[in-house]
Amino acid sequence: MQYFHDVLPWTVISTGLFAANDLVGFNGAKVAADDAAVLGVAKNPCTVIGDPVALNVLGVARVKASGAITVGAKLISAAAGGVKVAGATPVNVFATALTSAADGEFVDILIR
Numbered sequence: 647m648q649y650f651h652d653v654l655p656w657t658v659i660s661t662g663l664f665a666a667n668d669l670v671g672f673n674g675a676k677v678a679a680d681d682a683a684v685l686g687v688a689k690n691p692c693t694v695i696g697d698p699v700a701l702n703v704l705g706v707a708r709v710k711a712s713g714a715i716t717v718g719a720k721l722i723s724a725a726a727g728g729v730k731v732a733g734a735t736p737v738n739v740f741a742t743a744l745t746s747a748a749d750g751e752f753v754d755i756l757i758r
Contacts (some may be wrong), residue, residue, distance in 0.1 A: 650689060654704035658685065660692040667709050669723050680724045680730070684740045687757065700733055710755050711747035719743040721755060729755060 647665050662675030665688070669677040670702030672685045686701030687709060715721070721741040724730040740757060747753035 650687065650702050650705065650707045652689070652702040652705040652707075654688060654700045654702075655689070656703045656748050657698050658699050658701060660695055660699045663692055665691045667707065668727065669709065669729070670699070674699075677723045678725060678727070679723065680725045681732075681736055681738050683738050683756075684710055684723050702757060704757055706744065706748060706754060706756055708752045711753045712748060713749050715743045715747045715753050717743055717746050729753065 658674045660674050664676035666690045667741040669684045670686055670688050671677045672683055677684055686703035687707040689700040689702055692699045712724030712726045712728045712730040720732040720737050720739045721729040722732045722738055744754040744756055
């Protein structure tokens with residue numbers, strides 16, 4: 647189920663394909679690396695490269711957890727998709743967990 651509360655929506659021209667709730671980078675493509683820079687969370691799927699796509703860049707979103715996540719954890723992008731808990735020296739923390747989740751479950755995040 648898609649779930650979000652966007653404070654700042656933003657539209658980008660896609661350079662890759664992705665599903666709703668995927669993390670999208672500043673290049674307009676799905677984020678597929680640990681601790682990569684994240685622009686926002688896709689509000690809709692992108693099925694055609696070059697289409698405009700709405701992102702939630704500030705607010706609350708629901709994304710997949712990669713590994714166990716606890717409430718209040720600082721989050722970064724995960725290579726497997728979704729988010730994971732930031733390690734000791736993260737570069738691109740972009741969100742905080744609002745709920746707990748086990749690996750593969752959905753977690754509510756506050757994007758800042």
